[in-house]
Amino acid sequence: MLSHVIPPPRGYTKAPNGLIRHPRLGSDAKVxxxxxxxxxxxxxxxxxxxxxxxxxxxxxAYQKAKANLVTYGYVHEKRENVEGGRWRTVQVFSNEPLTDDQAARLRAGVPANGYANTGGSGVPGASPAPSAHFPTVGEPTGRMVGGLLPADEEQGEDSSHPPTEADEDAEEPSAEPEPPSQEELLLAERVLLSLRHQARQLSLGVREARKLAGLAAEWLRRGVSAGDLRLALSSALPAEGVRTAFGFLAHRLVEKLPPRPEKTAESTSPPPSSPLPLPLIACDGPGEEHMFRPHESWVTTCGPCHREQQRAYWADLMARAEADPAPTPPSWRERVAIEIRANGAASGYGTRATAT
Known part of the structure; x- marks a missing residue:
């Protein structure tokens, strides 16, 4: 195998060889x-x-990766009781495997290594007390395990080349776009939540839709209607299906973002604002007073109360019908006889009895 490796000038992460070459750690866990x-x-x-x-x-995939990290000491979890009778789960993450004792020490805020000697301080891992000898003599303390180097501030020699002028020009900040309005964010959130009606694999939660609302609102700011945005996000889905709705929609919102329309003298008027959702009102239904948001201005009861009123109305109607049943309709022979008598009375001819 031929290899050609170019060290990046910036924005890289140093990885331990023990992690990269771990024979039993899955690729998802390493990533x-x-x-x-x-x-x-x-x-x-x-x-x-x-x-x-x-x-x-x-x-x-996530459950398998997490199980690998927990099994080989990269992630440690512990449930703790907090105020109010509630519980929380504390996770300790490291890019080097830790023992349970080391993870417990990190949760307590002390170094993970060096716990064999307390140094007379009563705190495990504390530095030994200095002697009276000059220069001061003491045992070296161990390195803390589990610390992560901050992004873009790696230690060691830097063998990469300095950034070129083109790179420096690319790093200059561009003009910040105007943030979307609250109306655009609400409309974008409604469009994202409505995608479940287009395809079930595009179902989003409320929190997920709010996280993506800023990206979707940028489409609206660029002149895309709500219907066109819904069509662009829900059409031409991959044949193998969507793995995660959040990741798929985030990728599509970024990759398929249309260009900004060119400003002309004619297009100085602001775009029409989308209607705001109606305010919360008190429900007219029975039971305790509760609030709801109507979908139309003439609606006065929430969905459950309206359905309960409809069931009560039809139950009362059926009960009255059973208490006072309608008369049995005449048979077809009786209806024919009635029709003949009515026609004879109208023509002036009555029925005559014949003597036998």
């Missing part, structure tokens, strides 16, 4: 470790499932 290690420090304070969801790793 998850590298992804979290490459994040800025302030972006790592999330649950492992949220980091996996950002990679499009959900369901059985």
């Amino acid at each position: 998850l470790v590298l992804y979290i290690q490459g994040l800025p420090e302030e972006a790592r304070d999330k649950a492992l499932s949220e980091h996996a969801r950002a990679l499009g790793m959900t369901g059985r």
